Amino acid sequence: MVEIEWGEWAGHLRESAANEADWNAAVAAGLVRDSDMVAVDVGCGGGGMAKALAAAMPSGTTVVAIDADPDVLEQAREHTAGAVRCELASMDDGAEPLRKAIDAPADLIWASASVHHAADQQAAIDALASLLAPGGRLALAESGLPARSLPWDLGIGEPGLELRLDLAQDKWFAAMRDSLPGTVPMPYGWTDALTRAGLVEVGTRSVLTESSAPLGAEQQERVVTQFQHRVERLKPETGEHGQGHGHGHGHIEYQEWLSAEDLAVWEQLLDPEGEHYLGRRTDLAVLSVRSIHIGHAPR
Template sequence: MSPHEHASGHHHASHDSADLDWAALASHLEQEAELYAPLHEQAAAWLRELLTDPAGDGPDQVRRVLDIGSGPGVISCVLARAFPAAEVVAVDGSAELLERAQDRAARLGFGERFRTHLADLPDGLDALGGGDVIWSSKALHHLGDQRGAVAALAGHLRPGGLLAVCEGGLPPRCLSRDLGLGRPGLQSRIDAAADEWFSTMREALPGFVHETEDWQAFLADAGLRTPATRSFLLDLPAPLSDGARAFLVAQLSRGAERWADRFDEEDRTALARLTDPEDAAGIGRRPDAFLLAAQTVHTARAL
C-alpha cells in the first residue's frame, strides 16, 4: 500500500506518470476516494472557514471551483456540495475518468453546475479560465517540476481566490506490527518499498526537478499570501466493512506485484497470504484489519 498513491481518489495528472493506466484503475480509484470521502469533507469544510471574511464575503460568494487532477470526480462532488453556488470543473487527462465524474455529478444532482475539462497537466490548462477555489489532490507529484506546477495553478486564481494542494501527510496503515505470520514489521517494509518506488517514479518524469518538497515555499514563490496548512485524519477501525476490505486486498495485491523485487521470500509469502481471499489470515477475513491515514492540505490566497 503506497503512502503516495492515490489515496483520495487519486488523481490523474499526465499519461507519462510512471506508465500507470488510469482508466484501468478507475474502479479502484473511485472506491478509494469513496473510502476517503470523510477526510475530504473535513478538508472542504476547512476551506469554507478560510474563505469566511468578517467583512461580509464568504464561501457562498465562490462562483467557480476547479478540481485539477480530478480522477473519477468523487472529491469534485464533495466540493460541489461544499460550495453550492459554484460551477465545479473536473479537470483530468483521462476521458474515461471524466466520464465517471460527469455520471457521478448527475446522479448526485450537481449536473447543471458541473462540467469536465480534458487536459494533461500543466500544459493543457490555458483554456481553462479562472477559479475562486482551485483544488489539487495527489496530482502534482506526478509532474516533474512541482514548483512550476503550483505557479501554473496560481496563475488561474481569481483575485482573492484560494489554492489548495493536498500533498503529503502520513502513509496509510492497515496492518498490525505483528500479524502472526512472517516477520513483524511488514507494514514498515511496505512503506519503505513504496518510498523507493515513488522516488524512482519521480526521477523518471519529464522535466524532473530535484528540490526540497516545501509546498508552502512553492505557494509563496507563486505570489500567494496568507498560507495555512492542516492535516486531516481518516480513521476506519476494525472491523472494516466488506468494501474497505476489498479495497485493501486490491491495494496490497498491486503493491506486492509492483514491488516484488524489493521484498525477501518471507515477505512475499506473507503478502500472498494477506491477499488470498480464501486464507483466514488474509486481510479480507482478518478481524483486526483497519485503515488509518492522514493527508495534508496546503493553502494560500491570491492578492
C-alpha cells in the same frame, strides 16, 4: 521498462472517489466560502472531490473537473453526473490550457496527489496559482503520514510488513520521479512551493481519519482491497505504484521493490482461501493523516 497507463486505473480511481465520499464532503465543507463562484479540481481522478465541491458550493456557481487522461475523465464525468463541467487538460502544458478549461478566475483550486506527477512541480504550482482570483485559494492535498491498518506482528513472515510496504512505495516513487521526461527536483516542502508561487497566508491543515478494530464488514473489505492494489502495483509484472494517480506517461526500470519473502507473505494474506487471509482478522484498523497545504492569492 514499464509504461504507466493511467487509463487502466480509471475504474479504481472511480471506486476510490466513491469510497472517500465522506472525507471529501467534510474537507470541501471546510474549504468552500459563501462568496466562491468558481471551484476547480485539477487532476480530478474519479471526480470525488469535484462532486463534493459541487455539493458544498452556493447555488448558481461553477465547478470544473480537470484531468489529463480521457478515460479517467470519463469516469469522473459519470461519477459527478452532470453536477460539474469536465475538461481535458494537463498541468505539464502550463497555465494556458488550464485557463481555457476553467474560463474564469478560480476562487478555489483543489489538487490532490496530482502535482507530484508533474515533471516540474514548482512550474505546475506556479501555473495553478496564476489561475486564482484575488483572494482565491490553492489547496494541495499532498503528503501526511503513512496509513496504518495492520498490527506489527501478524504471526506470519517478519514483523513490520506494513512498514516495508511503505518503504517499497517510497523507492518506487523516487524512481518514478526520476523517470519523468524533463523532471525537475523540488528540494523543499509544499508550503515553500506555494510561497515561491507568490501566494500568501500559506499554511497546512491535516485531517485525521481513524476507525478502531474490529472494522465493519464493508470497511474491512475496503482495507483488504487497498492492500491488494498496493501490492499488485509493486509486483515485477506490473511495476506500477501506489501514490495517487498520474497525469502523463513515463517509464521506470524494474527493480525488486518488495522482497520475495514479503511478496510470498502478502500472497497468503490476500488469498481469501488461505488460513492467513486479512479479511478474517479482527485486529485491522484505519489510522491515517492527510495534509492539505493552502495558499491565498494576494488581494
